[in-house]
Amino acid sequence: MQLYEQTIFSLQQMLKQRQVSSVEITKAMLNRIEATDSAINAFITVTPEQALKDAKAADQMIASGQAATLTGIPVALKDIFLTDGIRTTCASRMLDNFIAPYDATAWGRMKVQGAVLLGKLNQDEFAMGSSCENSAFGLTRNPWNQDHIPGGSSGGSAAAIAAQQAVATLGTDTGGSIRQPASHCGCVGLKPTYGRVSRYGVISYASSLDQVGPMTRDVTDAALLLGAIAGYDPKDSTSVDCPVPDYHSALKNDLKGMKIGLPKEYFIDGLDPDVQKAMDQAIATCRSLGAEFVEISLPHTNYAVATYYLIATAEASSNLARYEGVRFGHRSETSSGLIDMMMQSRAEGFGAEVKRRIMLGTYALSSGYYDAYYLKAQKVRTLIQRDFIEAFKSVDILLTPVAPTPAFRIGEKTSDPLQMYLSDIFTIPVNLAGICGISVPAGFSKDGLPIGLQLLGRPFGEESILRAAYSFEQATEWHTKKAAL
Amino acid sequence: MSITRQEIEHIAKLSRLALSNDEKVLFTSQMEAILKYVETLKELDTDAITPTSHAVPMENAFRPDSVTPSIGHERALLNAPDKNETYFRVPPVIE
Known part of the structure; x- marks a missing residue:
């Protein structure tokens, strides 16, 4: 296995046992970016000098016994996160030359642990879009099929994982912008409960909906990264002051006794047959792991x-x-x-x-x-939120598709904004209700495009969806498949 | 729901956007389609429903009124398109 294919969890062990240094991992990632990004265009800015400097510092932290979860791990950030002294564009001409004067809290928390920043990732301009085609710096291509979009708005964050250019990335999700690209690129994407992660230093789009979250190769890494960034921040008055659990220890490989709701409004006739098939298989898998399924209704979907x-x-x-x-x-x-x-x-x-x-x-x-x-x-937002409150009275989590279709073709929806908006139909209600959701790889279309499964949890119920996602992942091999590049 | 050119021009002015003629034409038809779509909300009776402005119920977030370091002039002016000593410089406001 190449260094650039590893996870946070595996690199952590390798670094701890001195099998590899952060400088070696970082060089492997930078070479990979160099070799693949002319085709994919996941990055707006690559920061090699800074990355190697950070990696050297991380190696010293490890040598002196100060290693934390992310020490020496090369990551990249959606270009919506302010990064002190580094260009931050939000994929807009408006901020072409903008140098951030301070760090976003989420990134600051990773930086303190010794995470290595490889660069800043492409997105739809100001996070407005579902395809990563609305960037002033050119579109990003899906590593699984370069004629297709990677999803959006955090398209670069998902494509960089699929192209193995970064071990983990951060995205933001206002109406599905973490989960939909994760689904389209075959990686894991977690949108935490509103208020779980600080929005300080994240360029604002829609403040009552925006939330920061991890995008990773597997569920274990999503749990590790969420643990590193979550928690109250006095600089974001909407961040919630409640304890951050140990998400990693919540990863139990078992669904016994878990009641999973299937919202009937999400399993509609217009669903792509390949998506429907992946959902049917996923339900069968979860049932075999001990989960009980119940049909429920979210009438205002x-x-x-x-x-x-x-x-x-x-x-x-x-x-x-x-x-x-x-x-x-x-x-x-x-x-x-x-x-x-x-x-x-x-x-x-x-x-x-x-x-x-x-x-x-x-x-x-x-x-x-x-x-x-x-x-x-x-007012309708209230009704949508009540739908979820009602549903969670009888079930622990919900299982749905992430998107009605696999990644569509580049250019397919650019001339019709309304059609583009409708591709987010299964992810948008989650932001309106403020609950948490995760996208996990759950299959491929006939044409070889990844399909994601969405698991939704109660407010601050990240542990439940992580446990279910982990159990599903351990029982399947979708997350081990790699895009040929 | 039809939108007139005057309305588009009024909204563009409120938005502080200088739109080209092509953009005005394009946005008129696209906004009409989007507004027609959002009309579906009218099907719902919401007279007795309280609006939700925020997903998590919260009281005001107070903090102690204490003096802490701020970003400082140099950093605050780092990205200024035009500046004069410690001020942002703008075109004349009053002619």
Whole structure:
């Protein structure tokens, strides 16, 4: 097995036993990026000098007996995370030359442990998209089939795992942006409960929905990485002050006594036959491991996409008001006066999807439409949240597909925003309700594209979904398959 | 739900976006389609429902009002498109 194919867990052991140094692992990853990224374009910025410097420091930490979970492990971050002294673009021309003045808390916690930063990953601009095609720095290709999208918005974070360019990555998930690309690229992606991980230093899209989470090769690594980043942060007043359990010790290989709900609204006629087949097999596997299945109903599922595109765009229109060309970001050269400078700077700095969402959000919040759109959506959000509360009265977790189809072709949905939005139908309700969810590899389509399984848990029920995901993973071999590159 | 060009121009102004003519045409039809889709929410009777603005119920998050170090002028101005000593410089506000 090549060094670049290893997991956090296996590298931890190898580093501890001095079988390998962090510098060696880091060089292997940097060579792999060099060899594969002209085809995949998972990275916006690669930071080789910094990585080798970090790796040397990590080796010293290990030598002096100070190793922590992530010491010496090469990782990469979605370019939405602020990284002190390193360019942070959010895949936008607006932030082309932006050098972050401080670290995001999630990254800061990894850095303190001695994690090695390989670079910053591609995404949809400002996390707005489901395909990684809305990047000012070119699209990212799916390592399993380069004519297909890797998913989005954390497409680079998923593709980098599938292309074995990083051991683990961080993504963010506002409507499925961790789980959907994880599903499309055959890796594990965990969206924690809202408030579990600090959002400080994460460039805001829709603040009541955004959440940070790990993207990894397997469930064990997701548990390890979540443990490293989770917990209350006084700098994020929406992070929740409740103890962080030992997620690694929650990984029991057993589903006995676990009651799993199957929401009937998620198993619809329009589901791709390959996805349906993977779900049927997964249900059979979980049943053989001792799980009991119950059909349940989430009656407001069909209203989730509409609700999301009003709430998320409204919050985005407000969050993105900060890009005015005064304090940071792009400033137009061709303007006359202050207001015109702002309007031109934003016109030149933002891509089409970002403009569209700002427009939609501004409309939903504007005088005369606020009650009909924004307030209405907030009320429907209550109904969607109640659906989940009701469901979790009778089951421990839920099992659903992550997406209705495997990764679609590049260009297939770019001209029709609404079709693009509808590809997130199974992931969006989770963000509206604020609960946790994980995507685990569960099969392949006839054409060889990965298909993910989604497990959903109660608020702060990460241990339950990790245990179920781990048991499923141990009983199957999907996570061991590798994209040929 | 139909949107007029005047409405698109009004929203663009509120959004502080200088849109090209092509963008105005494109966004008019795309926003019409999206707004038509979100009309489905009207099927639901929500008169007695409280709106949810935040997934996790929370009280205000208070902290002690203590003096702590801040980012400082140099770092705060690091990414400024234009600056003058310790100030951000902008085009004239009043002509």
